[in-house]
Amino acid sequence: MSTTDGAVVARYDRQLRPLIWGIVIASLIEAVALTLLLHRWPVIAWIHVAVCVLGLGFTWWSLRGYRNNPHTLQDNTLHLRYGRRIDVPVALDAIAAATATLRDAGTKTIGFTENTDGSADLTLGVAGVANATLRLERPIEVTIGKHGTRTVGRIHFRADDPNPLLRAINERANVVTG
Incomplete structure (x- = not known):
């Protein structure tokens, strides 16, 4: 693929995308399920939610990094x-x-x-x-x-x-x- 400035661009993330999206979906399911199980301990539940949000943010950041840096x-x-x-x-x-x-x-x-x-x-x-x-x-x-x-x-x-x-x-x- 060429760009308007004459650069030739080659992406390499096709095989990574399904894996990363699988991690995102599994993390979302895990976050919801464990939050429901931890409802009796709200402090632990909120810590778990915070860790899940950070993990999802890092995963999304990684996916964007592969996509935006061919x-x-x-x-x-x-x-x-x-x-x-x-x-x-x-x-x-x-x-x-x-x-x-x-x-x-x-x-x-x-x-x-x-x-x-x-x-x-x-x-x-x-x-x-x-x-x-x-x-x-x-x-x-x-x-x-x-x-x-x-x-x-x-x-x-x-x-x-x-x-x-x-x-x-x-x-x-x-x-x-x-």
Whole structure:
């Protein structure tokens, strides 16, 4: 999907939405049921309601973060994101190739995998899956919050429909690099 300012946008939250909406619905049912059960202890019931409201607020905030912070390719920079928490800028001249791949991220939906040559791969998967890979022309430094900073040679990420983004990356990267 393209925007009016020429940016190419790729969302990645399609698999997360049903899960998050399931959490919201289950939380609402739980809040009502437990509030009814706790009616004899009004202080505990109100504390429970407050905790439920905070939890629902955080869940809604997370859902909006995934929806409002998609991957974007604008000018000569690709921004790979994961909600409000992670934004990895990658200069197009650092990208050798962008390909559609299917990679099981396993337990490392977000994180680094060390390679034997001393470099690392970065995975920004969703629901344990990444479906696109960037092979970098030169390694770049990436910092991911609690995971620290590593030099990466490949980046695996998830997009709902990766092909338009990958096509745009390869077209623009060829212009930038050669």
